Amino acid sequence: MKLTLKMKVREKTKWKIQALRRAMETFRDAVNDWIDVAWKHKIADRTLHEIAYKELRQKYRNLYSNSLQDAMNWAIQIVKTELKLNPNKKPEFKTLMISFKNVDFKFENNGFVIPLNGKRVYVPVYVPKKYYKWLVNGKFGRLYFKEEDGEIYAYLTVKVEDKPVYEPKSWFGVDLGVHNLAVVADERGRKILRFDGEIVNRYKELLEKERARRQKRQMKEFNNKEHKYGCKHRSFSRYVNHVVSKEIVRKAKEYKACIVLEKLRGVKRRGARKPKRVRKLLHRWSYHDLIQKIKYKAKLEGVPVIEISPRNTSKTCSNCGFVYKRFKDQRLFHCPKCGIIIDRDLNASINIARKGREEYKKRAFLSALKSEASSPQWL
Numbered sequence: 001m002k003l004t005l006k007m008k009v010r011e012k013t014k015w016k017i018q019a020l021r022r023a024m025e026t027f028r029d030a031v032n033d034w035i036d037v038a039w040k041h042k043i044a045d046r047t048l049h050e051i052a053y054k055e056l057r058q059k060y061r062n063l064y065s066n067s068l069q070d071a072m073n074w075a076i077q078i079v080k081t082e083l084k085l086n087p088n089k090k091p092e093f094k095t096l097m098i099s100f101k102n103v104d105f106k107f108e109n110n111g112f113v114i115p116l117n118g119k120r121v122y123v124p125v126y127v128p129k130k131y132y133k134w135l136v137n138g139k140f141g142r143l144y145f146k147e148e149d150g151e152i153y154a155y156l157t158v159k160v161e162d163k164p165v166y167e168p169k170s171w172f173g174v175d176l177g178v179h180n181l182a183v184v185a186d187e188r189g190r191k192i193l194r195f196d197g198e199i200v201n202r203y204k205e206l207l208e209k210e211r212a213r214r215q216k217r218q219m220k221e222f223n224n225k226e227h228k229y230g231c232k233h234r235s236f237s238r239y240v241n242h243v244v245s246k247e248i249v250r251k252a253k254e255y256k257a258c259i260v261l262e263k264l265r266g267v268k269r270r271g272a273r274k275p276k277r278v279r280k281l282l283h284r285w286s287y288h289d290l291i292q293k294i295k296y297k298a299k300l301e302g303v304p305v306i307e308i309s310p311r312n313t314s315k316t317c318s319n320c321g322f323v324y325k326r327f328k329d330q331r332l333f334h335c336p337k338c339g340i341i342i343d344r345d346l347n348a349s350i351n352i353a354r355k356g357r358e359e360y361k362k363r364a365f366l367s368a369l370k371s372e373a374s375s376p377q378w379l
């Protein structure tokens with residue numbers, strides 16, 4: 001699978017940072033020039049190279065030739081999408097970045113050696129410990145430098161070997177966020193994990209207080225701070241999602257379980273009848289990010305993942321199978337048929353686990369049928 005490793009550039013030497021910044025500005029200008037050409041000719045493919053490469057090579061003599069070609073690739077992608085979405089307005093590339101092909105850079109001594117202004121320049125980065133195994137064994141793809149909030153980051157794409165996926169012995173249904181952040185249960189009805197929304201609540205209250213204080217003071221750059229508040233929330237939710245997904249995948253691996261997720265369209269907006277405070281909070285939670293993190297960590301660990309339709313998972317009684325159509329996502333599921341009272345999220349996650357087991361077996365059966373049908377012994 002392909003990973004993208006993000007590493008912050010160490011601002012050790014000023015001239016290097018300045019040179020890098022200048023190169024990024026040049027790259028951006030070059031992308032915009034390629035866009036001009038593409039837009040003028042209404043062409044969004046590699047024939048652009050024949051039309052304008054020589055001319056742009058003259059103009060951007062300081063830019064590494066492969067980077068100039070990559071600028072063209074970026075322009076092609078941008079123009080392609082814009083011609084479909086917004087054919088009347090020429091797009092503009094605003095991101096401050098530059099990209100290098102894998103043959104053009106080297107990773108050594110916790111830094112990248114890249115071509116800048118005709119020289120090889122060593123740019124040191126902060127390397128998180130967990131990256132080392134991929135930096136040593138992985139196959140490098142492209143390297144980008146990109147500016148974000150005034151800092152420069154290196155993004156390295158790495159291809160790593162997938163671990164073989166095991167045959168599951170159990171199924172873990174994951175229910176995301178109505179009253180809890182995540183509840184995990186298996187197909188036998190055992191509760192495996194529960195991450196409550198309490199930690200989120202507490203954090204949110206803290207942020208609200210902070211915001212109220214700021215509003216009182218009527219700070220001048222309020223809008224600016226407002227932006228930062230959003231960022232803060234985002235990075236916090238990413239961190240919590242990291243912890244939650246890591247634990248779910250670890251537990252699944254321990255039990256040789258298959259993780260069962262609901263296929264969600266965008267953000268899940270179930271549970272519209274909760275108190276407003278909770279509703280606002282949970283809707284801001286990045287479930288998409290959590291799902292992506294679970295999938296990606298599972299893939300790295302060789303943990304199987306299956307997605308099922310969310311239809312009736314919260315309305316079905318996990319004890320007797322009755323579908324309680326009028327159930328409105330209260331905290332407790334009270335089955336009118338068998339009388340059981342069970343936590344809503346737990347009930348849903350058990351149903352998800354069972355649906356996952358069904359789906360898994362169905363798919364395994366179908367693929368076995370397929371391979372038998374195509375094997376020569378049947379001919």
Ligand SMILES: [Zn+2]
Nearest residue numbers: 317320335338
């Ligand atoms: Zn029941």
